[in-house]
Structures are given as structure tokens and as C-alpha cells.
Amino acid sequence: MPKFLEGQLTAKGLRFAIVVSRFNSLVTQRLLEGALDALRRHDADEDAITVAWTPGSFEIPLIAQKFAKSGKFDAVICLGCIIRGDTPHFEYVANETAKGIAQVMLDIGVPVIFGVVTSENLEQALERAGGKAGNRGFDAAMTAMEMANLLKKIETEEKLQS
Numbered sequence: 676m677p678k679f680l681e682g683q684l685t686a687k688g689l690r691f692a693i694v695v696s697r698f699n700s701l702v703t704q705r706l707l708e709g710a711l712d713a714l715r716r717h718d719a720d721e722d723a724i725t726v727a728w729t730p731g732s733f734e735i736p737l738i739a740q741k742f743a744k745s746g747k748f749d750a751v752i753c754l755g756c757i758i759r760g761d762t763p764h765f766e767y768v769a770n771e772t773a774k775g776i777a778q779v780m781l782d783i784g785v786p787v788i789f790g791v792v793t794s795e796n797l798e799q800a801l802e803r804a805g806g807k808a809g810n811r812g813f814d815a816a817m818t819a820m821e822m823a824n825l826l827k828k829i830e831t832e833e834k835l836q837s
Contacts, residue, residue, distance in 0.1 A: 680832065682825030686719035689749040689823050691816075692742035693724065696755035698731040702797070705804035706754040706790060706812030713816035732757050732791055733768050736775025743785040749827075750819035751779075754812050755791040756800050769793045786822035790815025 691714060695707050707726065714724060725748070727738050732755030739751045753776050759765040772791055780787035790811050794800040802808040 678832075680825060680828050682821035682823065682828065684717060684817060684820055685824065686714045686717040686723075686816075686820050689719065689820065690723040690747060691719065691725070691750055691752060691819060691823075692739075692748040693726045693752045693754065694735050694738045694742065695726060695728050696730070696732045696735060696791075697728050699756035699758060699800065702756035702792060702800045702804045703754055705801070706756070706792065706810065706815075709805060709810030709812030709814075710752055710754060710790065710816040711812075712810075713813040714820075717817075717820055729755075731755070731768070732772045735772055735791070736779055739776060739787050740779045740783070743779055743783040743787055748785065749823035750786040750788060752788045752812075752815050752819050753790055754815065756804070757791060757793045758797060758800055759793075759795050765793075784826075786819055786826065788815045788819045788822070 695703050729735050735753045739753050742748050742751045757769045776789050792800050792803045792811050803811050
């Protein structure tokens with residue numbers, strides 16, 4: 676019979692770092708509020724949450740890397756907002772931010788969650804930051820909890836088998 680491992684949706688006993696872009700703060704502040712709401716609803720200890728603000732989304736991976744490498748956090752939640760403009764700048768920032776966040780997670784082995792909204796315009800971004808499309812910050816925090824707990828289960832399984 677197969678063994679199934681799943682992460683629990685609880686923040687109890689976990690430590691989180693949240694990296695938030697200040698650029699497009701009308702959106703990112705709402706994403707942060709959503710993430711904090713999710714963590715609080717799932718029993719996070721307020722003292723176990725650290726929030727750092729970056730100038731923009733492009734800078735998120737560096738701070739996420741510092742947090743992930745520190746060994747002090749069970750997951751890092753990355754929140755930003757990149758809105759398409761009239762130049763290719765959007766593609767460069769969005770692509771490099773996504774790649775950087777993924778690279779940190781793979782290199783360090785700590786869940787580093789992509790909660791960066793990419794949209795065509797401010798209206799779409801706001802819809803994803805607490806509007807009719809939900810709140811991607813809330814979603815990112817839920818993913819962080821599940822992944823952190825899943826990794827703990829896998830580590831426990833590995834210890835039992837060795």
C-alpha cells in the first residue's frame with residue numbers, strides 16, 4: 676500500500692519570513708495583509724513572523740535567499756506586484772524575479788513561495804489582492820504552511836528509516 680504524505684494547513688510552531696516589494700504598494704500592502712491573515716487564522720505566533728520590505732520585485736530573491744540561508748525560518752513568502760507597461764521591462768523583471776525565487780528554493784531546500792502578482796493593469800492586480808479573484812498573499816501563506824509541514828513530515832520519515 677502506498678504511503679501518502681501531505682502538509683498540514685497549520686502555522687503552529689512554524690517560523691515565516693515575508694519579503695514584500697514596496698513598488699506598487701497599493702497592491703503589495705494588501706497582499707501582505709492577506710498573508711498575515713492566513714497565518715493568524717492558522718495559529719501562527721506573531722513573534723514567529725518577520726517582514727522585510729524591498730524597493731521592488733527584482734530585489735526579492737536576494738532577501739529571500741538571506742532568510743532561507745539563515746536557518747531561522749520554515750518558509751519564506753515572497754510578495755510583489757509587476758504591472759505590464761509599454762516597454763519590455765515587465766518581461767525582464769517578471770522572469771528574473773520568478774527565476775530567482777525558484778532558484779533560492781532549489782538551492783537552499785527551504786520553501787520559498789512565489790506570491791508575486793503579474794498583471795496587465797492595476798485593476799487586474801487589485802482583483803488578485805483581495806478583490807473578486809481572491810488574495811494571492813493569502814494563497815501564498817497557505818502554500819508556505821503546507822510546504823513547510825510537508826518537508827517536516829519527509830524529514831521525519833527519513834529519520835525513521837535511517
